[in-house]
Amino acid sequence: MHLERVLCRNFRNFEELMIDLNPNLNIFLGANGQGKTNFLESIYLMATANSHRSSITSEMISWDQEKALVQLLLRRREGKIKLAMRLEKSGRQVEINDNPLDKVKELLGYLNAVLFSPEDLKLIKEGPSHRRDFIDLEISQVSRYYNHLLNKYDHILKQRNNLLKSIRDGKSADREMLSVWDEQIAAVGSKIILKRIEVIDKLKILARLSQRKITEGRENLELEYDISLNNFSKKLGEAELRELFIDSLIAKRDQEISRGYTVIGPHRDDIILKVNEMDLRKYGSQGQQRTAALALKLAELEFMKSETGEYPVLLLDDVFSELDGLRRKALINIIADKIQTIITATDGENLSGLKNNSYNVYQVKNGRIKRG
Structure with a gap:
């Protein structure tokens, strides 16, 4: 195009x-x-x-x-x-x-479109929200359905958080209603998590190749999806992941009510980037971080080509x-x-x-x- x-x-x-x-x-x-x-x-x-x-x-x-x-x-x-x-x-x-x-x-x-600017170092150096935005925008450009899931999840999350705050502040005693929101947020959140993992598995191969080309084989870049659910396994299917999500919410119930917001889910997940098995965000040099940012952008190009032709x-x-x-x-x-x-x-x-x-x-x- x-x-x-x-x-x-x-x-x-x-x-x-x-x-x-x-x-x-x-x-x-x-x-x-x-x-x-x-x-x-x-x-x-x-x-x-x-x-x-x-x-x-x-x-x-x-x-x-x-x-x-x-x-x-x-x-x-x-x-x-x-x-x-x-x-x-x-x-x-x-x-x-x-x-x-x-x-x-x-x-x-x-x-x-893929945009590469000096600001993209934030993708490596700053908090998880930058990396979540990166993967969500990447997928949304090739899947309107995924963007629909994100919007639906945000709506459910907002409603669930409002109820948690109301219970914490004594304005509502309807703790049973949380179970309804648990079902909904787990159903949508599980689909988002599985799609992110699928795309990250593709991107990490492309990014690794780009990193090796740029550094003439000296550096291996790894991407790993860091999920906020306990006992997660990539072997889980959607139904099993949904049940794990619900169980995790129930286990965090008192903590969530105390804080007034949802503490687990795709809105809390991260992508860990490593170079030669070293955490890039914590220990990578400025040069290594710039190289990784470039490698990710080059991987974006190839991923979109593979998805859209x-x-x-x-x-x-x-x-x-x-x-x-x-x-x-x-x-x-x-x-x-x-x-x-x-x-x-x-x-x-x-x-x-x-x-x-x-x-x-x-x-x-x-x-x-x-x-x-």
């Missing part, structure tokens, strides 16, 4: 913008604060139905405007698709080929200046002529060796983008 055209109107600092893209390589150059990241954000927003920078719609609308529009022309194997998102301070509306969709999340799956669009936000020669070379070799790539940089100094036979260069300044 590749993007043919991007149109932005009153989005961030873009008053009116229409850019035709090269199906291979696109390089956007400009000083910081001119709009390079805004351009990538407009694309990522259409791929994931969320901005990677803000959850507040009004922040994406130009400060003196009431509405904004992002429209993409996408080519997939089955033909051209027009995606549009209309943003207002009261909410967002999405369209596919001029047909409105009921929910913004229905946009998922049309455009697949097409490579996603790759968005690289000022990352070449952050990579040393070895990592830069590994990334260039992956990109070469098979993945539509959109790169931002302050200058072209770190991009030598990247330009192939087919590429476009754009200059970004004060919310305006010109080719050449």
